[in-house]
Amino acid sequence: MHHAAPAPAQPVISQRLLLYVGFGSLLLLMALEAYRASRALDRIQTANATIRQEMVRRDDVLDGLRSDLFRSNIDIRDYLFDPDPQLAAVQRIELESRHDETNQKLSQFLSGQEANEGSSGRELQSALTEYWNTIEPVFQWSPAYRRAHGTDFLRREIVPRRQKLLDTVNQITAIDTRQMHAGEEQLEVIYAQFAHELKLGSLLIIGAGMIFGFISIQSALRLERTSENHHREVVQARGELRRLNAWLVAAVEEERKKLSRELHDQVGQHLSAVVIELGNVQSGLHPAHKVLRQKIESARNLAETSIAKVRDLALLLRPSMLDDLGLVAALRWHAREVSRRTGIQVEVVADGIVDDLPDEYRTCIYRVVQEAVNNSVLHARPHWVHITLLQRADEIEVSVQDDGSGFDPRRDKGIGILGMQERVQNLGGLLRIDSKPGSGSVLSLLLPLAELTLVERTS
Amino acid sequence: MIRTRILLADDHTVIRAGIKLPLERQPEWRVVGEASDGREALNALEEVHPDVIVMDLAMPNLNGMEATRQILASHPDISVVVLSMHSDEAYVLRALKAGARGYVLKDSTETDLIAAVQAVRAAKSYFSPAVSRLLVEDYARQLHGRNLEDTYELLTNREREVLQLAAEGKSNKEVAGLLNLSVYTVETHRKNIMEKLNLHSVPELILYAVRKGVIG
Numbered sequence A: 001m002h003h004a005a006p007a008p009a010q011p012v013i014s015q016r017l018l019l020y021v022g023f024g025s026l027l028l029l030m031a032l033e034a035y036r037a038s039r040a041l042d043r044i045q046t047a048n049a050t051i052r053q054e055m056v057r058r059d060d061v062l063d064g065l066r067s068d069l070f071r072s073n074i075d076i077r078d079y080l081f082d083p084d085p086q087l088a089a090v091q092r093i094e095l096e097s098r099h100d101e102t103n104q105k106l107s108q109f110l111s112g113q114e115a116n117e118g119s120s121g122r123e124l125q126s127a128l129t130e131y132w133n134t135i136e137p138v139f140q141w142s143p144a145y146r147r148a149h150g151t152d153f154l155r156r157e158i159v160p161r162r163q164k165l166l167d168t169v170n171q172i173t174a175i176d177t178r179q180m181h182a183g184e185e186q187l188e189v190i191y192a193q194f195a196h197e198l199k200l201g202s203l204l205i206i207g208a209g210m211i212f213g214f215i216s217i218q219s220a221l222r223l224e225r226t227s228e229n230h231h232r233e234v235v236q237a238r239g240e241l242r243r244l245n246a247w248l249v250a251a252v253e254e255e256r257k258k259l260s261r262e263l264h265d266q267v268g269q270h271l272s273a274v275v276i277e278l279g280n281v282q283s284g285l286h287p288a289h290k291v292l293r294q295k296i297e298s299a300r301n302l303a304e305t306s307i308a309k310v311r312d313l314a315l316l317l318r319p320s321m322l323d324d325l326g327l328v329a330a331l332r333w334h335a336r337e338v339s340r341r342t343g344i345q346v347e348v349v350a351d352g353i354v355d356d357l358p359d360e361y362r363t364c365i366y367r368v369v370q371e372a373v374n375n376s377v378l379h380a381r382p383h384w385v386h387i388t389l390l391q392r393a394d395e396i397e398v399s400v401q402d403d404g405s406g407f408d409p410r411r412d413k414g415i416g417i418l419g420m421q422e423r424v425q426n427l428g429g430l431l432r433i434d435s436k437p438g439s440g441s442v443l444s445l446l447l448p449l450a451e452l453t454l455v456e457r458t459s
Numbered sequence B: 001m002i003r004t005r006i007l008l009a010d011d012h013t014v015i016r017a018g019i020k021l022p023l024e025r026q027p028e029w030r031v032v033g034e035a036s037d038g039r040e041a042l043n044a045l046e047e048v049h050p051d052v053i054v055m056d057l058a059m060p061n062l063n064g065m066e067a068t069r070q071i072l073a074s075h076p077d078i079s080v081v082v083l084s085m086h087s088d089e090a091y092v093l094r095a096l097k098a099g100a101r102g103y104v105l106k107d108s109t110e111t112d113l114i115a116a117v118q119a120v121r122a123a124k125s126y127f128s129p130a131v132s133r134l135l136v137e138d139y140a141r142q143l144h145g146r147n148l149e150d151t152y153e154l155l156t157n158r159e160r161e162v163l164q165l166a167a168e169g170k171s172n173k174e175v176a177g178l179l180n181l182s183v184y185t186v187e188t189h190r191k192n193i194m195e196k197l198n199l200h201s202v203p204e205l206i207l208y209a210v211r212k213g214v215i216g
Helices: A009-081 A085-111 A115-140 A143-284 A290-317 A320-324 A327-342 A359-380 A415-426 A450-458 B013-025 B038-048 B064-074 B089-098 B110-121 B129-146 B157-167 B172-179 B183-197 B202-211
Strands: A345-349 A384-391 A395-402 A430-435 A441-448 B004-009 B029-035 B052-056 B079-084 B102-105
Touching (some): A085 A115, A085 A143, A115 A143, A143 A290, A143 A320, A143 A359, A143 B013, A143 B110, A320 A327, A320 A359, A320 B089, A327 A345, A327 A384, A327 B089, A327 B129, A359 A384, A359 A415, A415 A430, B004 B013, B004 B038, B004 B110, B013 B029, B013 B052, B013 B110, B029 B038, B038 B052, B038 B064, B052 B064, B052 B110, B064 B079, B064 B089, B079 B089, B079 B110, B089 B129, B089 B202, B102 B110, B157 B172, B157 B202, B172 B183
Parallel strands (some): A345 A384, B004 B029, B052 B079, B079 B102
Antiparallel strands (some): A384 A395, A395 A441, A430 A441
């Protein structure tokens, strides 16, 4: 199970790549579609406007042409039948200018025409030319001739030609209208096609979005599961580590106890026996054996020194008082030892302590206090150190206070403090350190005894 | 004629053998029995009727402290000399509280042990010089370190006399006889001494006397 942990790394990376590419192309697709749509809309609108403008222009031209024709008709009639030659001359000028106007409009019309629809333009041109050519000879006529043949000429020559011209113009208008409708229809087709494409594009985007969304959700869920598993593993590992640590601490203590006992009860006792026996030999010797007595004396001194060494070593490993006399006696001994060694006043205040704590509690408190006092004496150079024990119904509180140089507990958190914390936490207790550089320090630990009394009551 | 019957209680045969020799060399002393733990010592009482028991503190089954307490509860006339590896005052006080009058270190000389047996036979207390020296030094350091007034200075000359005699194990009646005082007066002195020195029991009084070098 544990070795499987690094395996998911590869799929996670490729999946991440997939998601990047997926969402990237999705965004690109959306941008592209939006651009295409706006372009298409622009085109449709422009085409529509162009068609209508052109239509209106041609319509205007043709309308003008139509009205010109009607007015030219009136002008011819006036010219033909006006008795006053002067007025007839004015009518003639009028007619000629009408001729020019129609020619202008024709060229306007022709210039707006496209190459492929030339037939209607040519038809219009020939009809118009024919119309004016028919009128042309009239200007050579005398007024009398005009009056005699005018009516007939109008009826036979002018009216049919004018009609033909009007028919041509109307025909062109009809064609134009048809063409405009066709353009509109084409636009509608283009628009429908565009709408269809837009729909398709949107569907594609939505579909892709859903797919990538689904993949992302799956991936997020998987990541969540993985991280949950990791969290569980970490918690489990931490618990295991704590148990292992507690076991280690207990094992070390047990080993120390054994060694201390062994040194004290075996090595120490045997050395004591050696001292006693040497004393016996010495006192059994005749006073005359001066040299021999001296040698025995020095051997005895050596053995005594060894006993002191063994005793110190045993106490250093684990003070026998802790097991023989209880916590307070052991703390008092430690305090005296430190005072003796350093000259610093180390005091234990332990009024009203029942001192019937189980071994692990005694050991925990003793070791923590020992560490705290040693730290204080080594680093803080205090004048005094006070060790205070307070026992309540369901907890025991121990504090180690000094007037030394202090320290910053957040910064100078050595392995010693971690070890103390570990010990205290193993018994469900709390360790607190209050100190500031320059103002002494207080270490306090609180061990709950509630569970303990419960166990003891039931057992 | 045997005047002093001694029982040795120690779980180490070599130690018993080692101390037996100098003790038996004393005139009119006899080692009447040996026990390898507290329980054996208790059981041997009716058979050997010892006057003095030399008792190791650290023994299996029943340790020296507990054995001393039980023996003295049923046989208050027996004197106990504790034989110990520890010079620390916690052990000394515990031994005194258990009722032992002599406290001898195992690595001290045989004359030390003989002096202890002699002292307890004379109803006095005895501590190995190494032990009393340590007690005196620690106490002096404590007084100095705490800048405390030496409570001994509070005692009158008469109270000091009573303190010494009481710490040596004399009863109020004996003290009264020695100082030509009434028992009632001696009792009052004792009460005052305990109050001035903030002591609560005879063992504490003895320990105090040793610490001050009044006895040793």
